[in-house]
Amino acid sequence: MLINKSRDQLDNLEKAFRHTGNLLVTTFHYLALFIIGAAIVWSGVHELLEMLGSGEMTIDDILLLFIYLELGAMVGIYFKTKRMPVRFLIYVGITALTRMLLGDILHHHDNPGMGILIISGGIFILALSVLVIRYGSSKFPAPPSAKFDDADLNTE
Numbered sequence: 001m002l003i004n005k006s007r008d009q010l011d012n013l014e015k016a017f018r019h020t021g022n023l024l025v026t027t028f029h030y031l032a033l034f035i036i037g038a039a040i041v042w043s044g045v046h047e048l049l050e051m052l053g054s055g056e057m058t059i060d061d062i063l064l065l066f067i068y069l070e071l072g073a074m075v076g077i078y079f080k081t082k083r084m085p086v087r088f089l090i091y092v093g094i095t096a097l098t099r100m101l102l103g104d105i106l107h108h109h110d111n112p113g114m115g116i117l118i119i120s121g122g123i124f125i126l127a128l129s130v131l132v133i134r135y136g137s138s139k140f141p142a143p144p145s146a147k148f149d150d151a152d153l154n155t156e
Contacts, residue, residue, distance in 0.1 A: 037075045044068035060106075063099045067092055087130055094126045 044065065051061045074088040101119040 033075060033079060037072065040068055040071045040075065044072070059102055060099055063095055063102070067095050067099075070095065087133055090126050090130050090133075094123055094130075097123045097126070 047061070047064060047068070051057050070088055070092050074085055074092075077083070077085050077088070097119050101116065101123070104115045104119065
């Protein structure tokens with residue numbers, strides 16, 4: 001009888017620790033997402049104000065704003081679905097390489113050299129990876145996972 005009571009107390013203690021741990025992890029998770037989202041918005045607004053202050057916008061500046069938009073969308077999707085959209089990271093990479101490509105062409109328009117081929121190859125590889133990910137996710141969908149929500153904090 002004493003052993004059963006001790007086991008029950010240990011089970012209750014374990015449930016309390018699990019509940020507290022889940023609460024702390026969820027709190028940290030949302031706090032980190034808010035900080036990342038705020039940093040993206042702050043950086044995007046800062047860049048936009050600099051662009052407006054200079055009196056001109058280049059295609060390079062517009063692509064930078066697209067990068068901020070893609071990062072913000074990625075955080076928003078993660079908030080809603082609890083899944084990291086890897087494709088968005090690849091889109092950010094493609095946009096960043098496109099910015100590099102345009103900068104290389106604008107600054108070295110006389111003799112751009114191998115830089116154009118290397119950057120274009122990188123864009124092509126990233127585009128192929130998006131194709132592979134989309135094909136793989138349509139042919140081999142992920143099993144429905146248990147969505148983490150506040151119900152998971154109740155361990156009873």
